[in-house]
Each structure stands twice: as structure tokens, then as C-alpha cells.
Amino acid sequence: MARNAELAELAESIFAASYDKGATGLDTAAWKACAESGLTTLTDPEVGGTLEDSAVLLEAAGAWAARVPLAETDLLGGWLARAADLAAPDGPSVAVTGSAAAGAGDTVSVELARVPWGRALVAVVLLDGDRVLVLDTADAAVTEGANIAEEPRDTLTFTGVTPVASGAAPAGAAEELALRAALARSLLLAGAARGALARSIGYAGERQQFGRPIARFQAVQQMLAEAGSEVAAAAASSAAAARTARTAGFADPATVFAVAAAKSRCGEAATAVARIAHQVHGAIGFTREHDLRLVSTRLWAWRDEDGNEAYWNDRVGELALRAGADGLWPLVTGRP
Known part of the structure; x- marks a missing residue:
């Protein structure tokens, strides 16, 4: 603790x-500070951090709308490279799935759409079937894109490039990569929801209406209380998923259930908290000058990335049906 x-x-x-609040793209100062503190490789065995440590870091990053690819580099790119017995890229990276076409010699060609932080990465760790390829982004043609929060979601096109390294993919890599991405997104969502609530409470205490702060009106208090309950639910579900993944491993059905439930619940919380935050702020919350947009747009973007509520609710349902009447309680609680 x-x-x-x-x-x-x-x-x-x-x-x-x-x-x-006015900047976009990679925050190089924050990235450098995180790298110097070991936070960009927190779960690397040489650093010794756990998934629960990563949960603390990513929740804070979400609350501050931090412009650094911490989850992508550590939980995804770094993990997949190490799992394939390859050296993790030295700098911002991400792991993605794709199908690379073989070229002359050992060259490959592949187009990767909506790569998180594509233009800022030094490498992409590609899961291509039963192999893992590390591709240098200096060899890629970049078509810039963005999500609604103005975070880079670029298309990287590699044509006839030689991978920096290659190795065999571990068993179950695709499923674990998807679960890791969903867990990371859940933690970021929980943080962004906390950030939106904090901004709303602060604004309600400052904004005067009829001679008193709007925080003293019962209707506003009720909205903030509802948002608070949603923030608590998101934090609890995402933290529980991180804890379950650490103790049981990503291959365990309990982890799949916990991550699926967390991503779905955090997506639900994102919708509710963003709505309430903008109701409390009124029109000013939608302006570019106000920093509420930094967290609310991330809530809207992240709830649909790495699987939306419908997708993960389907996974929850499938797991519950598979567990059956006798197995449902142990699946939900993690106890016999």
C-alpha cells in the first residue's frame, strides 16, 4: 500500500x-521524466513492477489526460517482445496484430491502421500469426490520424522492410494481447472519470448562480453523487481486474471475466460521468479553452477502443454460460 x-x-x-491543456501529440517532457523514473518499463522483470503498480500509474495518467504511451509501451509492446524472447524496443512502442506479406529475402510488407501514437513510436511489435516481428517505424510511411481526443491514431505502411528482430509468438498471445489492451484502457478510463469528476466538483464550487455556488443546489449535488458512484465503480472494477490478472494470469477464465467486466463497466461509467460533467459545466465545458474536454473526449474515445461495451458484455455472457450454475459463483467471486 x-x-x-x-x-x-x-x-x-x-x-x-x-x-x-492546449497541447497535442507526445508530451516529451513527461515521457522523459517517466523513462528516467522507470515508469515506461514498469512491469519489466528487471524493474520489478506489478500489474497493480501499473494500475496506479495508468489511473493517474488518465486523470491528467497525460500524452504519453505508457500502456502501449510497457503492457503491450514491451510485454510481447519479451514474451517472444526479444529485446524490448528502447523508446515508445506498441504491440498490434496484423498479417505481413513476405517479400524478397527476409523482408515484409504490411499496412497497420489506427496505430496508437504511431508517429511518436520508435518501433511496432507485430503479432503476425505464430511469429513476432519488431519493425522500426523509421521504415514506415505515416498517414496521420487521430481519435476524438486528438490522440494520434496513425496508419503505418511498411513496404519491403527487414524486421529489426523476429521470434516465435507464445501460446495464446493474441488473446492475452487483447486482454492487456482492454485492461489498460479500463484503467485509463477510470482515471479520466476521476479527472472529470474532480473538475466538476471544482467548477460547481466556484460557479455562482442566484447568489450562491451551484454546488449548494440539491439537483447539482445529486448529479455529482451519481458521478461519484460511477467513478467508484470504474475504479473498483479496473483495480480488481488488474489484481486478478496478477494473481491468476491472463490465461485464467477468472481474469478474462474480470477484464471483460471491467472494460464494460468502465465504458458505462464513461458515458454517465461525461454526461454529468458537461451538465454541471454547461456550455463552457464544450469550449476548446476549457480543460474538461481533455478528459471527456478521452472518455468517449476510450470507451470504444479495445472493444466496446457490447463486445465485452458478450464475453461476460459467454463466460457465464460456459461456467454454468455451479461455476458462476466461483467465476464472479474468485472463491470456491
């Missing part, structure tokens, strides 16, 4: 120091 508190304090201090 003490370690997590120290980690949260460190992360908050880094993100607060470089916070710029």
Missing part, C-alpha cells in the same frame, strides 16, 4: 508538472 501511494505521488507530480 505504501509503495502504491509513493508511486501515485510520483506519477501525479510528473503529469502535473508538464500539464498543458
Whole structure:
């Protein structure tokens, strides 16, 4: 607990120091500070961090709308490279799935759409069937794109390039990669929801209407209370998923269930919290000058990335049916 508190304090201090509500793209200052503190490779065995440590870091990143690919680099790109017995890229990276066409010699060609932080990455770790390829992004043609939160979602086109490294993919890599991405997105959503609530509480205490702060009106208090319950649910479900993944491993049905439930619940919370936050702020919350948009647009974008509510609700249903009447309670609670 003490370690997590120290980690949260460190992360908050880094993100607060470089916070710029008008900037887009990679926050190089925050990235450098995170790298120097070991946060960009937190779950690397040489660093020794756990998934629960990563949960603390990503929740803080979501709350501050941090413009750094921490989840992509550590939980996805770094993990897949290490799982294939390859050296993790030294710098921002991400793992994606795709089908590369073989060319002359050892060259490959592949087009990867909507790659998170594509233009800022040093490498892409590609899961291509039963093999893992590390591709240098300097060899890629980049077509820039973005999600609604203005985070880079670029198309990277590799034509006849030689991979930096290649290795055999571990068993179940595709499923684990999808679960890791959904878990990371859930944690970021929980943080963004907390950030939206904090901004709403602050604004309600400052905004005067009829001679008193709007926070003193019962209707506003009820909305903020509802948002608070949604934030608590998102935090609890995502933290539980991280804990289950650490203790049981990603191949365990309990982890699949926990991650599926967390991503679905955090997506539901995202919708509710963003709606309430904008109701409390009124028209000013939709302006570019106000920083509420940084978290609300991330809530809208992230709830649909790495599987939306419908997709993960289907997974929850499938797991529940497969468990049957006798297995449902142990699946939900993690107890016999």
C-alpha cells in the first residue's frame, strides 16, 4: 500500500508538472521524466513492477489526460517482445496484430491502421500469426490520424522492410494481447472519470448562480453523487481486474471475466460521468479553452477502443454460460 501511494505521488507530480491543456501529440517532457523514473518499463522483470503498480500509474495518467504511451509501451509492446524472447524496443512502442506479406529475402510488407501514437513510436511489435516481428517505424510511411481526443491514431505502411528482430509468438498471445489492451484502457478510463469528476466538483464550487455556488443546489449535488458512484465503480472494477490478472494470469477464465467486466463497466461509467460533467459545466465545458474536454473526449474515445461495451458484455455472457450454475459463483467471486 505504501509503495502504491509513493508511486501515485510520483506519477501525479510528473503529469502535473508538464500539464498543458492546449497541447497535442507526445508530451516529451513527461515521457522523459517517466523513462528516467522507470515508469515506461514498469512491469519489466528487471524493474520489478506489478500489474497493480501499473494500475496506479495508468489511473493517474488518465486523470491528467497525460500524452504519453505508457500502456502501449510497457503492457503491450514491451510485454510481447519479451514474451517472444526479444529485446524490448528502447523508446515508445506498441504491440498490434496484423498479417505481413513476405517479400524478397527476409523482408515484409504490411499496412497497420489506427496505430496508437504511431508517429511518436520508435518501433511496432507485430503479432503476425505464430511469429513476432519488431519493425522500426523509421521504415514506415505515416498517414496521420487521430481519435476524438486528438490522440494520434496513425496508419503505418511498411513496404519491403527487414524486421529489426523476429521470434516465435507464445501460446495464446493474441488473446492475452487483447486482454492487456482492454485492461489498460479500463484503467485509463477510470482515471479520466476521476479527472472529470474532480473538475466538476471544482467548477460547481466556484460557479455562482442566484447568489450562491451551484454546488449548494440539491439537483447539482445529486448529479455529482451519481458521478461519484460511477467513478467508484470504474475504479473498483479496473483495480480488481488488474489484481486478478496478477494473481491468476491472463490465461485464467477468472481474469478474462474480470477484464471483460471491467472494460464494460468502465465504458458505462464513461458515458454517465461525461454526461454529468458537461451538465454541471454547461456550455463552457464544450469550449476548446476549457480543460474538461481533455478528459471527456478521452472518455468517449476510450470507451470504444479495445472493444466496446457490447463486445465485452458478450464475453461476460459467454463466460457465464460456459461456467454454468455451479461455476458462476466461483467465476464472479474468485472463491470456491
